[in-house]
Amino acid sequence: MSHIQVENLSIKFRIYHDKSPSLKDWFANLIKRKHQASHSDFWAVKDVSFEVKAGDRVGIIGHNGAGKSTLLKGLCRVYTPSAGRVSIEGRLAPLLEIGAGFHPEFTGRENIYLNGAILGYTKQQLLEIEPEVIAFSELEEFIDTPVKYYSTGMYMRLAFSLATAMHPDILVLDEVFAGGDAAFMTKAKKRMHDLIDKANIMILVSHDHKLVKLLCNRVIWMDHGKVVADGPPEDVVERYLAGKSNG
Amino acid sequence: MTIANNLFKYLYEIKTYHYSLQQLVRQQLILRYRRTVFGYLWTLLNPILMMSVTAVVFSALFKVDLKTFAIFLFAGMIPWNCFSSMVTQSATSFISNEGLIKKIYLPKLLFPLSICFSVLIDSLLSFVALLIIILVVGGQVSWALLFIPVAFILLFLFSFGIALVISVSTVFFRDLQYVIGVAMQALFFLSPVLYKSSALAGKVAWIVKINPIAAYIELFRAPLDLATMPDPSIIISATIMGFTSLIIGLVFFIKQEQKIVFRL
Numbered sequence: 001m002s003h004i005q006v007e008n009l010s011i012k013f014r015i016y017h018d019k020s021p022s023l024k025d026w027f028a029n030l031i032k033r034k035h036q037a038s039h040s041d042f043w044a045v046k047d048v049s050f051e052v053k054a055g056d057r058v059g060i061i062g063h064n065g066a067g068k069s070t071l072l073k074g075l076c077r078v079y080t081p082s083a084g085r086v087s088i089e090g091r092l093a094p095l096l097e098i099g100a101g102f103h104p105e106f107t108g109r110e111n112i113y114l115n116g117a118i119l120g121y122t123k124q125q126l127l128e129i130e131p132e133v134i135a136f137s138e139l140e141e142f143i144d145t146p147v148k149y150y151s152t153g154m155y156m157r158l159a160f161s162l163a164t165a166m167h168p169d170i171l172v173l174d175e176v177f178a179g180g181d182a183a184f185m186t187k188a189k190k191r192m193h194d195l196i197d198k199a200n201i202m203i204l205v206s207h208d209h210k211l212v213k214l215l216c217n218r219v220i221w222m223d224h225g226k227v228v229a230d231g232p233p234e235d236v237v238e239r240y241l242a243g244k245s246n247g
Numbered sequence: 248m249t250i251a252n253n254l255f256k257y258l259y260e261i262k263t264y265h266y267s268l269q270q271l272v273r274q275q276l277i278l279r280y281r282r283t284v285f286g287y288l289w290t291l292l293n294p295i296l297m298m299s300v301t302a303v304v305f306s307a308l309f310k311v312d313l314k315t316f317a318i319f320l321f322a323g324m325i326p327w328n329c330f331s332s333m334v335t336q337s338a339t340s341f342i343s344n345e346g347l348i349k350k351i352y353l354p355k356l357l358f359p360l361s362i363c364f365s366v367l368i369d370s371l372l373s374f375v376a377l378l379i380i381i382l383v384v385g386g387q388v389s390w391a392l393l394f395i396p397v398a399f400i401l402l403f404l405f406s407f408g409i410a411l412v413i414s415v416s417t418v419f420f421r422d423l424q425y426v427i428g429v430a431m432q433a434l435f436f437l438s439p440v441l442y443k444s445s446a447l448a449g450k451v452a453w454i455v456k457i458n459p460i461a462a463y464i465e466l467f468r469a470p471l472d473l474a475t476m477p478d479p480s481i482i483i484s485a486t487i488m489g490f491t492s493l494i495i496g497l498v499f500f501i502k503q504e505q506k507i508v509f510r511l
Contacts, residue, residue, distance in 0.1 A: 013509060022422050023423070026420065073349075077352035078348075078352050078508065079509070080508075094352075101347050106278075113270060114271075117270035118353060121266075123266050
């Protein structure tokens with residue numbers, strides 16, 4: 001059974017006012033022994049705690065810059081916590097950035113293996129899913145062409161097909177319902193819903209409130225790095241839209 | 248010991264990511280010469296051509312026999328090129344993978360490690376090509392050649408430790424990527440690659456004496472040029488320096504690793 005426990009998670013960024021510190025500045029600071037604040041701290045996620053149990057479909061909503069994506073990246077270990085803890089049971093697949101790790105000079109087929117390896121698939125798994133990925137992306141003709149010659153749509157199709165080829169226990173999504181022509185979109189949506197149905201836990205960041213209400217059984221509203229509300233979708237989305245924080 | 252614990256946890260994690268590592272190394276090896284006529288052959292041709300030019304010029308300059316000097320030079324250039332490429336290329340390993348690191352979790356060690364492995368593979372192949380040339384030109388074959396694999400391992404340990412420190416430091420101080428180029432050039436002339444370690448006199452002689460690269464060059468030069476085993480004292484000091492460098496590199500890396508993504 002999959003399970004996610006987030007305890008007092010905080011993720012801090014440093015904002016440098018002028019530039020990144022050079023060697024010269026570093027030595028200068030050593031000698032001066034007086035640290036002027038050349039940077040300020042920014043808490044993208046501040047003291048967030050929640051627990052996600054098997055079967056949960058969690059939607060995360062909030063304004064731009066509320067810390068939603070940073071929180072997801074915290075769950076996926078891209079950012080390490082500045083404070084607090086994240087513990088995860090179950091195989092987690094991040095679908096944060098489809099096509100990250102694609103190399104333009106590599107052919108479609110080579111990228112299946114390169115990007116697949118980066119996504120954490122084993123060689124055996126990749127050998128198994130390769131034909132299905134190629135078929136679903138409808139790229140049979142171009143699979144041995146470097147992806148830099150692909151159109152945006154073709155690129156998206158390959159990346160999407162690969163990223164959704166395996167069924168993870170925990171699915172983490174950051175607005176990925178896009179790309180391809182109408183026919184592919186329909187196919188892709190079906191595959192996506194299939195993936196969500198089979199996942200033990202799903203966490204979705206989205207600005208599409210209808211979609212969140214449709215897919216999720218629980219919604220977390222974030223603002224300025226903090227959890228404002230956490231509860232049933234209808235309720236939380238309603239309050240978010242009304243712009244109130246405490247009922 | 249938390250550091251020892253971390254280290255084991257770390258190596259275990261790298262093991263689970265071995266397929267990613269393999270793919271990253273493959274990417275390094277394949278991409279460089281894709282769409283060139285000679286393709287991967289350039290990896291072999293490039294050092295051979297460079298060294299041949301150097302051999303012709305410097306044998307004339309030093310007024311020594313070209314064949315003898317060529318063997319002497321090749322034996323010194325192999326470890327030098329391996330060391331220098333590992334350190335220089337690792338320096339930008341995080342900066343050039345910024346996009347990936349900010350999107351997907353991968354053990355950060357994979358980036359410098361994949362570069363160092365690909366440089367090592369390149370070096371091994373160009374060593375084989377040079378060995379053939381050395382034998383054709385009239386180098387001596389001896390049992391001492393069997394020491395070369397050990398020499399490569401020790402050289403790798405030493406260079407990898409330094410590469411780790413440089414790769415992380417470059418993220419914090421971007422100026423380093425340019426400093427490295429100049430520093431490597433200086434170190435090249437202060438290392439006994441073009442000349443015998445005993446040949447340099449005067450104010451800078453002591454630098455060559457304490458230069459750790461000199462020991463690794465000797466590990467290659469004794470079997471290839473003199474057809475003898477390296478001096479045991481040199482083997483011992485190269486081993487100690489190799490492991491020291493590796494341990495310092497890993498400890499430094501593990502301590503700084505989590506800051507990398509925030510500083511890219």
